[in-house]
Amino acid sequence: MSTATPDREALYARALAKSWFYPLALPDGRPLASTHDGRVDAIHHTRARMLDALLADKFAGDRGALSAIDLACHQGWFSLQLARAGFGQVTSVDARDEHVDDAALLASIYELDAIKTRQRDVFALKPETDGVHDLVLMFGLLYHLENPIGALRVARSLARRACVIETQVVPHMSGMVDWGSYEYVRPLKGCFGIIDEVDETHAPEASVTGVCLAPSTEGLLWLLRAVGFSDAYVLPVPADGYEQLRHGKRVMVAALV
Incomplete structure (x- = not known):
């Protein structure tokens, strides 16, 4: 039986009235409805475990003075993880208003004051106005762009x-590409696959434009160094982790400044 105040019960009622993409329960233990009946929960749990391992390795100790920004935060599940891991400031950003509202609702329900939500397109973000953060999170976004x-x-x-x-x-x-002439060739560093989501832009997990470029792993690692990171590497996947991550169809990559 819930012992929440009327105000908190109103927040709980809002959460209970909708479906969620992530495995969630209210603080009193009541589960929140899943949009997919839990079919894709395994990917979220695997991502969370891999993120926890990265935090233990690169952000050990007190994290109260650290900040993070969660790009395309969706409903804020990983923002919750960062706040619970002790980050003193977590900025949750998403292009869709409904996702920002959901993330803000969860932050209120779980009383995680470290989380601040903003509705912004990722390409509008600038360090001068949006800050520089110890950790940048980009989960499930890149291949929808x-x-x-x-x-x-x-x-x-x-x-x-x-x-x-x-x-x-x-x-x-991979291989060599004629670059203007057969006498002048350049190595192929990676590639992108073009994915069509043109008829799915209404879907909350799809691209907002419908045109998607998904990278190869090797290309992504090369690009991360090319845009200014000092190093980039694929994080190890738990032996019982989600099958796409285990088999390299998806990757989680750490890029270090």
């Missing part, structure tokens, strides 16, 4: 110490 390189440049400009990117990837291509 038609300008993924521009997004990586934004991420680098906002990062003080590290950026963690989780993305779908496509098969790699």
Whole structure:
């Protein structure tokens, strides 16, 4: 039985009245409805475990003075994780108003004052107005963009110490390419796959433009160094982790400043 105040019960009622993309329960234990009946919960749990391992490795100790920004925060599940991990400031950013509202609702329900939400397009973010953060999170965003390189440049400009990117990837291509003449060739560093979401822009997990460029893993690592990160590497996946991450169809990459 809930012992929440009437104001908190009103917040709980708002959360209970809708479906959520992430595995969530209210502080009193009542589960929140899933948009997919829990079918994709495994990917969220695997991402969370991998993020926890990265935080223990690169952000050990007291994190109260640290800040993070969660790009395309969706409903704010990973923003919650960062706030619970002790980050003193977590900025949750998303292009869709409904996602920002959901993230703000969760922050209120769980009384995580460290989380501040903002409705912004990722390409409008600038360090002068949006700050430079110890950690930049970019989960499930890159492969929904038609300008993924521009997004990586934004991420680098906002990062003080590290950026963690989780993305779908496509098969790699390598070899030499004639560059204007057969006498002048250049090595192929990576590739992008073009994915069509033109008829799905209404979907809350889809691209806002419908044109998506998904990188190869090798291309993504090369690009992260090219936009100014000092190093980039693929994070290890738990043996029982989500199958796409285990088999390299998705990757989680750490990029260090």
